[in-house]
Amino acid sequence: MLVLDRGRGVFTLPRVQFARRPGGGRGAARERDRDRERSLLLALLHLGALWALAVAQPLFDLIGQNPDFLAARGMRGLEVVRFAVLIALAPPLILVALEAGSGLVVAGLRRWLHSALVAVLFGLIGDPGAQADT
Numbered sequence: 001m002l003v004l005d006r007g008r009g010v011f012t013l014p015r016v017q018f019a020r021r022p023g024g025g026r027g028a029a030r031e032r033d034r035d036r037e038r039s040l041l042l043a044l045l046h047l048g049a050l051w052a053l054a055v056a057q058p059l060f061d062l063i064g065q066n067p068d069f070l071a072a073r074g075m076r077g078l079e080v081v082r083f084a085v086l087i088a089l090a091p092p093l094i095l096v097a098l099e100a101g102s103g104l105v106v107a108g109l110r111r112w113l114h115s116a117l118v119a120v121l122f123g124l125i126g127d128p129g130a131q132a133d134t
């Protein structure tokens with residue numbers, strides 16, 4: 001049997017207690033921290049995938065078509081691998097660190113900054129002038 005809770009304007013079940021919403025009560029801080037970690041991991045996945053499509057893949061394709069580019073600079077085996085890992089992983093990690101820092105300064109700034117970064121990377125994917133001519 002549902003009972004109308006006039007104070008909140010919702011129907012409730014008598015003598016049934018539901019879990020509290022995040023933001024209050026015991027364990028809320030731990031839950032907020034877990035949510036923040038999950039959202040930063042998700043932001044890293046978003047930015048990493050978009051970075052790979054917008055910048056890293058076209059750059060690797062260009063270098064693949066001109067392998068003498070790295071050889072002319074004296075880069076050998078491990079240096080080439082280090083260069084590739086640096087190009088692929090460092091910028092998304094830096095962008096997520098920037099996001100996390102901005103979220104500590106102003107609460108809503110992190111979401112805005114993430115949206116702006118995603119928009120810029122999407123724009124780079126869709127802009128054929130920004131990528132190498134094939």
